[in-house]
Amino acid sequence: QKFRDLKIPCDAIYLDIDYMEGFRCFTWSKEYFPEPKRMVKELADDGFKTVVIIDPGIKIDMEYDVFREGLEKDYFCKRADGPYMKGKVWPGECYFPDYTRPEVREWWAGLFKELVSEIGVKGVWNDMNEPAVMDVPGKSFPPDVRHDYDGNPCSHQKAHNIYGMQMA
Known part of the structure; x- marks a missing residue:
């Protein structure tokens, strides 16, 4: 309300990772955002x-639905020698979806339904x-990470520049 009271022009409020429960994507902190739908409506x-x-x-945590479903469906990137690519980011140890697979992109897109359709995120x-x-050295995937690349398997060196675009 202070923005409006002071006539500060603002069209959007961006929520960084602290809105999440333990930095887990597609979750809301019960402590700080107990009623996200109501908050988003009030902001609107x-x-x-x-x-x-x-x-x-995606945090490695069997209690986390997104992780568990991705694991069950084998949706995460793997190293050349077979295990999933594991790396540390904000939630701790994580696996990373292989967005170069059409079924992974479809799954990922479906995860936004609640945020957009039910809660009202814009x-x-x-x-x-x-x-x-x-x-990891270089602070990104090592070259031995493998991607499906729409049925044409390749190393991360080839897929690096499209990974983020495929996430979108």
């Missing part, structure tokens, strides 16, 4: 659009989709 009533951040790193800030990884 005041003329603000709500934009949320989403990162590709925009998404895709971030860390280089993909950034904090605990």
Whole structure:
């Protein structure tokens, strides 16, 4: 309300990773955002659009639905020698979806339904989709990470520049 009271022009409120429960994408902090739908509606009533951040790193946690479904469907990027690409980002140890697979892109897009259709979020800030990884040399995927690349398997060196675009 202070923006409006002071006549500060503002069309959108961007929520960084702190809106999430434990930095898990597609979740809301129960402590700080107990009623996200109501908050988003109240912001909209005041003329603000709500934009949320989403990162590709999915926390390794069997209690986290997004992780569990991605794991069950084998949707995460793998290293050349077979194990999933694991790296540390904001939520801790994470796996990363292989957006170069059409079925992964479809799954990922479906995860936005609640944010957009039910809660009323108007925009998404895709971030860390280089993909950034904090605990590896170069701070991104190593070259031995493999991608499906729409049925034409390749190394991350080839897929690097499209990874973020495919996330969108």
